[in-house]
Amino acid sequence: MSALELGAPWAYALGAILAMAAVTILCRAAPFAFFIKRRPPAIVDYLQKYIPPMIMTVLVLGSYKGISFRATPDWVPGIVAGLAVAVLHLWRRNTLLSILGGTALYMLLIRLM
Amino acid sequence: MPSLTEDRLPTGSRPALGPAFRASIPVLLGYLTIGLAFGLLLVRSGQPWWLAPVMSAIVYAGAAQFMAVGLLASGTSIAEIAALTFVINARHMVYGLSLLDRFAPCRRFKAYLVFALTDETYGILTTVAPPDGVDHESFYATVSALDQSYWVIGSTLGALIGGSLPFDTKGIDFALTSLFIVLLVEQIRVVRRPAPYLVATAATALAFLLVGPANLLIVAILASIVGILPFRKALS
Numbered sequence: 001m002s003a004l005e006l007g008a009p010w011a012y013a014l015g016a017i018l019a020m021a022a023v024t025i026l027c028r029a030a031p032f033a034f035f036i037k038r039r040p041p042a043i044v045d046y047l048q049k050y051i052p053p054m055i056m057t058v059l060v061l062g063s064y065k066g067i068s069f070r071a072t073p074d075w076v077p078g079i080v081a082g083l084a085v086a087v088l089h090l091w092r093r094n095t096l097l098s099i100l101g102g103t104a105l106y107m108l109l110i111r112l113m
Numbered sequence: 114m115p116s117l118t119e120d121r122l123p124t125g126s127r128p129a130l131g132p133a134f135r136a137s138i139p140v141l142l143g144y145l146t147i148g149l150a151f152g153l154l155l156v157r158s159g160q161p162w163w164l165a166p167v168m169s170a171i172v173y174a175g176a177a178q179f180m181a182v183g184l185l186a187s188g189t190s191i192a193e194i195a196a197l198t199f200v201i202n203a204r205h206m207v208y209g210l211s212l213l214d215r216f217a218p219c220r221r222f223k224a225y226l227v228f229a230l231t232d233e234t235y236g237i238l239t240t241v242a243p244p245d246g247v248d249h250e251s252f253y254a255t256v257s258a259l260d261q262s263y264w265v266i267g268s269t270l271g272a273l274i275g276g277s278l279p280f281d282t283k284g285i286d287f288a289l290t291s292l293f294i295v296l297l298v299e300q301i302r303v304v305r306r307p308a309p310y311l312v313a314t315a316a317t318a319l320a321f322l323l324v325g326p327a328n329l330l331i332v333a334i335l336a337s338i339v340g341i342l343p344f345r346k347a348l349s
Contacts, residue, residue, distance in 0.1 A: 031209035051211035057313035107284040
């Protein structure tokens with residue numbers, strides 16, 4: 001569709017944003033809408049338990065998808081600070097301490113290296 | 114009345130704001146700064162500043178919003194933008210699947226909880242237990258609303274004054290990676306079986322080899338689900 005025919009120059013952007021909003025809501029609401037009346041099959045009960053740990057694993061690894069091991073020290077701050085977060089959290093189990101400590105270490109390392 | 118709705122969430126009269134705010138502080142750091150970057154990028158690409166808060170209020174999906182900046186600037190068709198948004202956000206279908214039971218008893222805020230289900234909010238809601246005496250649904254809704262307010266505020270500030278910030282925030286978005294690591298450690302404390310972690314690691318490696326960094330998450334998540342199916346007998 002030609003956005004310029006809609007008049008204002010931002011009409012196209014606004015139209016695209018509305019479409020994006022509709023698609024995003026569709027994705028987030030789909031499982032709830034699908035199982036609103038029917039009981040999910042047993043396989044979904046099984047998956048509900050193991051999806052969160054798998055997704056957290058994927059999100060952690062996915063955070064590192066941009067690092068390059070060829071450019072030598074570039075990957076060091078992210079890996080070192082990430083390990084620091086895990087160790088800090090296993091040690092003290094204080095969420096804020098782990099996150100603020102790890103982030104501060106990361107910000108320091110990328111400036112030093 | 115479907116059987117799903119018979120269960121009840123713990124209720125309580127203690128205010129949810131304090132504990133919800135504490136749970137959301139990592140997201141505050143990440144969303145404010147990444148939102149700033151998004152708002153700045155959007156305005157620099159030639160859009161009016163108010164599109165930033167509008168987008169963050171009604172789309173509220175970080176990766177898709179960043180992608181849209183370039184697509185809008187190059188005049189990509191709305192149909193194509195919608196299709197690409199679907200590819201990026203399809204992973205949220207899986208998130209909802211694992212929250213069916215948790216959200217089933219929710220009433221007042223259920224629609225908003227579903228709307229506002231980002232990666233970070235999902236991680237907090239599935240991992241951080243609300244304290245005793247706090248109404249669980251209020252806790253979930255307050256975390257979700259605080260997270261979105263950080264994103265809207267960050268992107269608005271970025272669009273308005275992003276170019277003239279006096280301090281160097283480079284690297285502060287590592288707070289979100291840190292949050293995911295903390296939530297993973299917490300998951301490991303609860304789900305003490307190696308299979309899901311090993312399957313998800315193998316699935317992510319496979320997805321990276323197959324599609325590279327773009328669309329990594331959705332391919333990795335789908336591969337994880339397929340990969341965990343054979344363990345059903347062993348895990349239950």
